[in-house]
Amino acid sequence: MMATLVLALLVGGALGLLGGGGSILALPVLVFVAGLPTTSAVPMSLLVVGCSAAVASVSRIRAGHVHWRIAGVFAVTGAAATYGGALVNRRLEPRLVLAGFGILLVVTGARMFLDRPARRNGCAAPDGGTELRRCLPRAVAVGALVGFLTGLFGVGGGFLIVPALTVVLGLPIATAAGTALVIIVLNSFSGLMSWLGHVDLDPLLAGSFTACALLGAAAAAPVGCRLPAKALRRAFSVFVLAVAGFVLVRVAAA
Template sequence: MIWIIGHLLAVGIGISLGLLGGGGSVLALPVLVYVMGVAPKNAIAMTLVIIGTVSILGLIPHWRAGNVWLKTAYIFGSATMVGAFLGAKLATLPFITDAIQMLLFALLMLVASLLMIQRSARPKKTDDIIPYPKPVCKYCWLWLMSEGIVVGTLTGLVGVGGGFAIVPALVLLGKVPMKAAIGTSLLIITMNAIAGFIGYWGHVTLDWGLMLSFILAASVGTILGGYLSGFIPAARLQKSFGYFVLAVAALVLFQNRDTFWQWYTPKNAASAKVSLQSRV
């Protein structure tokens, strides 16, 4: 039953990628950790493989429609790849524990969910899926690459594909239309996943069978999501998905609540010891 539930959720991962151009890693990592029982570091590396592979499949219809800007993907993607590799290497250091990675993941999802909800509340004036203001500058390639390094580092560190940050960066800094931003983001997510996975290689244990079955299930969802995108306005899904991501973030924070106590308890113990010594 757990296997079935996990793979049904994997289909949902693909639908999210097909409809919104992102959000897959928000679902993939918690499903692998809390449903399938995979250790967080291993799950993050597996998430990169799953999301990267499924993003390639989701990229195909956008490529055919001419919604992939290769030059922009090269500029932004090259920066995110460097960041993803460095983030993965950072994650393999001893002081970056599983709990720290999951807490960082939850905090990022908390921010992402609030941004999704806020954007969905703005009045829609164009045919764009998500309303954004006009590009904020004329020559933004330097800012684009700087944000790319940050987004890539987070990808490697906590397994987040970065679609929630890549799409607005492409729109605001790269002056890319929304539809092209979604298609281009899938290519950049794939590039991130490759670089991050290389950084984890040799430091984690991978369940190749589980990854393959998840990729197949998510691929079905991606095809279904791409088909449904022609009938379901993604703007209607944005707010609901934002609240769902908020719930996922709350769940992960709750699951890792003991980490806060571990940080807090030694300080209390030290204070109590000092107090006891002073009394003696």
């Protein structure tokens, strides 16, 4: 229990520092450290991720780093997709879910490590904003993909949302990070609703894990606004790749 709660601090802290990506650690912690089955770990992960992102988003909202229209588009398209992801999860063997999650970790860690400069496309407006109407189909497609992964694996999807907002929709990185946190909150609680009636959560573990993640997010979010994002993401990506290797080895040995 103590190891689980210490790692919950890390999950929230990573989310607060990076504006996305830290939530991907919640599922392996709940499965391999807390010992939960995937059908319980995924909805608990959504609870932790949603609450942590809500706390981490406060400083970004105050700084004006949220594009509310884009967040709304992602939330609407993602809401339906989270139900589809949760449905697929309940029909798959736990081993297949974890194998897919391990592959997702590899892709996420590699992408974060490479951290190539964003090349903005025609969605970026001359005034520094985004021409959302012209790029709406892209926003809908990415929002649906993120929502599906949220329901399937219990992840916030910030590792996909942030690059999509910068590269596909042309948002500045600060605005992308703040907007991603708001989207994560909306998607996580939408995904959690899709699990209601299908699982019973341990209130003590859920409450303790969420509380520790909130503390980590609240402490790290103000720091994340000041530290160099590239160095943070490089260091975190190495850790994510290590976790990916652990997950895939455990799945192969099962």
